[in-house]
Amino acid sequence: MIAEMTTYYEHIPVMLNETTEALVTDADGIYIDGTLGGGGHSERILSLLSEKGQLYGIDQDDEALEAAGERLNHDPRFYPIKGNFGYLSTLLPPQIHGQVAGILLDLGVSTHQIKEGERGFSFQEDGPLDMRMGNLSGVTAYQVVNEYDYEPLKNLIFHYGEERASREIAKEIIAARPIETTGDLAKVIRSMVPERFAVKTLARVFQAIRIEVNRELKMLEEVLVQSLDLLKPGGRIVVLSYHSLEDRIVKHFFRSGNLEGKIEKDFYGNPLSPINALNKQVITPSKEEVNNNPAARSAKMRVAEKVAEDN
Numbered sequence: 001m002i003a004e005m006t007t008y009y010e011h012i013p014v015m016l017n018e019t020t021e022a023l024v025t026d027a028d029g030i031y032i033d034g035t036l037g038g039g040g041h042s043e044r045i046l047s048l049l050s051e052k053g054q055l056y057g058i059d060q061d062d063e064a065l066e067a068a069g070e071r072l073n074h075d076p077r078f079y080p081i082k083g084n085f086g087y088l089s090t091l092l093p094p095q096i097h098g099q100v101a102g103i104l105l106d107l108g109v110s111t112h113q114i115k116e117g118e119r120g121f122s123f124q125e126d127g128p129l130d131m132r133m134g135n136l137s138g139v140t141a142y143q144v145v146n147e148y149d150y151e152p153l154k155n156l157i158f159h160y161g162e163e164r165a166s167r168e169i170a171k172e173i174i175a176a177r178p179i180e181t182t183g184d185l186a187k188v189i190r191s192m193v194p195e196r197f198a199v200k201t202l203a204r205v206f207q208a209i210r211i212e213v214n215r216e217l218k219m220l221e222e223v224l225v226q227s228l229d230l231l232k233p234g235g236r237i238v239v240l241s242y243h244s245l246e247d248r249i250v251k252h253f254f255r256s257g258n259l260e261g262k263i264e265k266d267f268y269g270n271p272l273s274p275i276n277a278l279n280k281q282v283i284t285p286s287k288e289e290v291n292n293n294p295a296a297r298s299a300k301m302r303v304a305e306k307v308a309e310d311n
């Protein structure tokens with residue numbers, strides 16, 4: 001309940017004009033915001049739709065749904081749904097499958113989730129080792145930090161955090177167990193890296209644990225594959241990602257329509273893909289936006305369109 005919350009820290013929507021202008025091509029269309037958050041992008045999408053348009057807003061986080069609901073629930077064109085976008089097809093009513101004009105994914109965590117120490121996402125706030133965006137299932141950060149064996153712990157720090165000192169960090173974490181809070185984990189990591197590298201290392205390790213806890217890359221892969229069935233021909237998908245692991249998955253998928261990034265060809269050697277990337281180069285926020293909202297600094301936007309049937 002929102003009444004039990006301290007504040008819903010306002011999340012400034014990233015690349016608001018760029019994303020929504022690329023997304024909305026039909027004011028009467030059906031749209032999906034797969035990462036509703038505080039509802040910033042959704043509010044803009046609704047402002048671009050006619051009375052006939054519809055917007056389904058998905059989030060796995062109760063607090064996000066509450067906050068966005070306060071802003072948007074009065075609008076009869078808005079349908080909030082709680083769930084993980086990795087199960088998008090089953091969350092949406094079957095009659096809109098194949099009818100969707102646009103899907104927006106603004107990946108990662110919101111400012112609210114980061115700032116609220118209790119959620120355990122931040123190395124700047126002390127809180128329980130949690131990091132779950134939704135409360136449905138899966139491991140908590142506590143389990144990853146305190147129960148994972150050396151190999152999987154080292155691997156996730158290396159792969160999901162892209163942290164070269166993954167071996168040393170995994171050993172140090174295991175030696176320091178039990179680690180109770182985000183503050184304790186931050187202390188362990190700070191004790192082993194020079195102060196000038198501390199923030200970057202902490203950011204990488206916390207990112208790695210968050211990706212593991214929420215199975216973020218797997219869920220992204222799932223939603224991309226499902227988007228092909230949900231979109232109508234000519235429908236668009238716009239993704240804002242915040243680190244290279246996500247961006248790589250999106251780039252490969254938008255190029256080929258499959259997760260391997262393998263471009264199928266017809267008998268004559270012409271490329272066959274159910275989806276077309278509309279921007280070959282990634283689109284990034286303006287300097288002005290980054291100055292006003294540092295959280296936007298690593299954003300990368302990609303847009304693709306489902307190929308029309310007669311192509």
Ligand SMILES: C[S@@+](CC[C@H](N)C(=O)[O-])C[C@H]1O[C@@H](n2cnc3c(N)ncnc32)[C@H](O)[C@@H]1O
Pocket residue numbers: 011012013014034035036037038039040041042058059060061064083084085086106107108109110111133219
């Ligand atoms: C960056 S925020 C989105 C902010 C939003 N665009 C706005 O303008 O307020 C990402 C949101 O997506 C949600 N989220 C992340 N991964 C998700 C997933 N797999 N399924 C459902 N929601 C997810 C998070 O809970 C968070 O609220």
